[in-house]
Amino acid sequence: MKKFTRTFFFVIPLLLCIGQLAAQGVKNESAIGETMRSSGRIYVVIAVMLTILAGLVIYLVRLDRRMTKLEKE
Amino acid sequence: MLFLGIEEPEEKVWNGLFWVIQLFICINAVAKSFLQESRGRMLYFYSIASPASFVLAKLLFNTLLMLVMSLLSLLLFTLFLGNPVVRTGPFIGLVLLGGWSLSLIFTFLAAIAARAQQNAAIMAVLGFPLIVPQLILLMKISNATFNPLLTIHASNMLLLAALDIMVILLAVILFPFLWKD
Amino acid sequence: MSKTKNYMYKSWWKILGVVLLVYTFVAGLLGKVPNLPALEETVRNLYFHVCMWFAMMILFTISVINGIKYLRTFDIRYDIISRQYATTGIVLGLLGYATGAIWMSYTWADPNNPAFQSFGALAREPKLIGTAIALLIYFAYLVLRDSIADMDKRARISAVYNIFAYAMLFPSIWIVPRLLPSLHPGQEGNPAMNFKDIDASMRIVFYPAVIGWTLLAVWITTIKIRIGLLKEKKWQ
Numbered sequence: 001m002k003k004f005t006r007t008f009f010f011v012i013p014l015l016l017c018i019g020q021l022a023a024q025g026v027k028n029e030s031a032i033g034e035t036m037r038s039s040g041r042i043y044v045v046i047a048v049m050l051t052i053l054a055g056l057v058i059y060l061v062r063l064d065r066r067m068t069k070l071e072k073e
Numbered sequence: 074m075l076f077l078g079i080e081e082p083e084e085k086v087w088n089g090l091f092w093v094i095q096l097f098i099c100i101n102a103v104a105k106s107f108l109q110e111s112r113g114r115m116l117y118f119y120s121i122a123s124p125a126s127f128v129l130a131k132l133l134f135n136t137l138l139m140l141v142m143s144l145l146s147l148l149l150f151t152l153f154l155g156n157p158v159v160r161t162g163p164f165i166g167l168v169l170l171g172g173w174s175l176s177l178i179f180t181f182l183a184a185i186a187a188r189a190q191q192n193a194a195i196m197a198v199l200g201f202p203l204i205v206p207q208l209i210l211l212m213k214i215s216n217a218t219f220n221p222l223l224t225i226h227a228s229n230m231l232l233l234a235a236l237d238i239m240v241i242l243l244a245v246i247l248f249p250f251l252w253k254d
Numbered sequence: 255m256s257k258t259k260n261y262m263y264k265s266w267w268k269i270l271g272v273v274l275l276v277y278t279f280v281a282g283l284l285g286k287v288p289n290l291p292a293l294e295e296t297v298r299n300l301y302f303h304v305c306m307w308f309a310m311m312i313l314f315t316i317s318v319i320n321g322i323k324y325l326r327t328f329d330i331r332y333d334i335i336s337r338q339y340a341t342t343g344i345v346l347g348l349l350g351y352a353t354g355a356i357w358m359s360y361t362w363a364d365p366n367n368p369a370f371q372s373f374g375a376l377a378r379e380p381k382l383i384g385t386a387i388a389l390l391i392y393f394a395y396l397v398l399r400d401s402i403a404d405m406d407k408r409a410r411i412s413a414v415y416n417i418f419a420y421a422m423l424f425p426s427i428w429i430v431p432r433l434l435p436s437l438h439p440g441q442e443g444n445p446a447m448n449f450k451d452i453d454a455s456m457r458i459v460f461y462p463a464v465i466g467w468t469l470l471a472v473w474i475t476t477i478k479i480r481i482g483l484l485k486e487k488k489w490q
Contacts, residue, residue, distance in 0.1 A: 042295040044360045045283070048302050048353040055349040060474070067481060073488075181418065188411050189402050198397055202390035203419060205383070206426030236425055243421055247414045250325050 139176035271469025306350035
């Protein structure tokens with residue numbers, strides 16, 4: 001049960017970090033930035049889609065693990 | 074203790090500081106109301122009063138407590154940190170209204186926290202997200218009292234009062250569920 | 255209860271959800287979009303990023319409805335349902351944040367954009383605050399749940415908090431945007447519902463997209479609910 005509390009305190013700083021990194025990462029122009037900005041910034045959309053997909057897949061994998069544990073008991 | 078750190082702070086800082094201090098006063102004052110009650114006393118109240126009247130009495134008591142505390146802290150603030158308020162009348166009214174709504178929300182949360190048999194820490198966790206918009210609203214309105222050029226929108230005040238009434242209604246409806254054991 | 259149980263085992267709405275998502279992806283990438291100077295092609299993110307928030311709010315609403323149902327019937331199954339919808343809602347919210355960070359860093363926070371000043375200015379964004387409040391409320395909800403050992407008491411108290419917090423959340427979502435300046439479109443009220451520049455061609459993709467994502471999230475949640483009910487049965 002404590003697990004959740006731990007995740008809670010872990011996730012909040014992580015979120016802040018993501019935002020901070022995203023804001024800073026753009027400042028120093030890089031090759032990634034160039035690519036992302038090409039052809040009408042369509043790659044931003046791709047990145048967003050991949051993020052959602054990755055998030056859902058990670059979530060499903062965790063769910064899967066929990067289910068397996070439950071079945072073993 | 075604050076006046077050691079900053080003397081004569083700027084208006085906006087004064088305002089922000091004031092409301093944050095209010096918030097802390099409220100958490101500490103109101104938290105006591107439910108957390109201090111012993112089991113036996115709760116049982117006694119349970120036998121003599123209906124939950125709705127009990128929660129209303131609690132809300133009323135905490136409101137009065139918070140109003141006194143608000144005035145006290147306002148007095149201390151003007152003593153130690155100077156008084157940048159231009160329009161005193163509306164500001165005092167706003168302080169009372171703000172103190173009222175803070176105490177209402179935290180009374181109900183204290184009831185929840187007390188049923189969960191937890192300390193004041195969980196109350197802060199529960200209350201923080203709920204109180205943020207109200208605090209922003211309060212700071213925004215009270216900013217207007219520092220500057221004679223800005224007007225106070227009556228609709229904002231009404232919004233605040235409507236929120237308070239909603240909290241009371243919710244408390245009366247939901248409290249019976251917390252009450253029985 | 256049998257009525258609510260049934261829909262979890264039906265497959266038509268799962269198929270519908272997948273079909274709508276396929277439509278979203280195809281039409282969302284190939285369809286015509288208005289060319290806006292600040293957004294360009296990234297306006298297509300409307301079908302992905304914004305839908306996360308919509309689906310999150312819908313799931314939180316379902317969670318509250320089940321909380322109310324619990325208080326009326328004291329059937330522990332409604333409590334399980336309510337809890338699972340809340341957690342899936344949080345996951346969607348986190349995804350919304352992650353995608354929002356990506357989108358933001360190539361539009362608002364772009365160094366080529368003169369409107370961008372500092373990270374602090376972005377953090378004061380009302381939509382960010384509003385959704386942060388929503389997520390924090392449900393984090394607090396889960397923390398509250400974990401802190402109570404007794405099952406019936408936990409269900410009762412957390413349902414009460416859920417309803418109270420949700421009722422407070424709505425005014426705040428409505429209030430805060432009026433107080434703060436915003437970079438977000440849809441200044442007053444709901445974003446994307448009254449986009450001035452969202453034209454008909456985008457709308458016919460956007461609404462199915464919202465429904466599609468929501469159905470997908472509901473599907474995931476029902477699996478979690480089934481696990482929860484199974485656990486519940488095992489304990490007895």
